[in-house]
Amino acid sequence: MFARTILSRQLLRPAFAAPVATAARTSFLTSIQARFLSDQTRQAIDKAVSSAPVVLFMKGTPETPQCGFSRASIQVLGMQGVDPAKFAAFNVLEDNELRQGIKEYSDWPTIPQLYIDKEFVGGCDIIISMHQSGELAKLLEEKKVLAAEAEAAEEEQAKKE
């Protein structure tokens, strides 16, 4: 239950939600569900992957995940203290073309999928095991996407000014 408390606190931070709301409005929609990844879909996913340093393709939203694996993944990112300003989540349930397209794009058959700096990290199993081994903390720190670090950097900046 400890984890849940942390989760709620993280997820209630409004800034964390902002990219999702924006993302949901970004339209991936085209009328046909292509069997193969169209250039258009690929470009849309390229754009989504580049939209923030940390990008999660998930079922549902960070506030209301629609699947246990997506919930576990968002929980881990919250516990790690990923900076909301450097995070975007895309709800694949909002768009069937994204839902199918992302599987082919990443060559990965399941959702959620995590990207850091446009690089595919893995799905829920990998996120959890990297969280437990400390690899994820190391990676997030290296990529400078943690909230505390961002604040520290801002303070540093403020001192200089």
Place this chain on the structure above:
Amino acid sequence: MAQSITEDSIRAALADRLKASHVEVQDMSGGCGQAFTSLIVSPEFAGKNSLKRHRLVNAALKDEIAQIHAWSARCQTPEEYEKERAATGGNDGPPLDGTAGGEVTGVSQ
């Protein structure tokens, strides 16, 4: 849809296609048989990072995973598996993270 996917069919496929020396498959669907979690021990994982191991499994079970709703795996080399067994007196088995008491929740596919 082709023949139905079962714990046994997945176990057999992994033993055959990945030369897995030990496979534990657990149904986490709560009965509908469309969600599985697994512990896979194969010498083919040696020298590969977690992502590469999972990709290997995904490729080996491409058709099976496409037919089911949820798939989870933990990939170990025989050495890692033995080491964990020696350290814990057992092993952690297939991952159940993201499930509610070993059952998948939420929308499928």
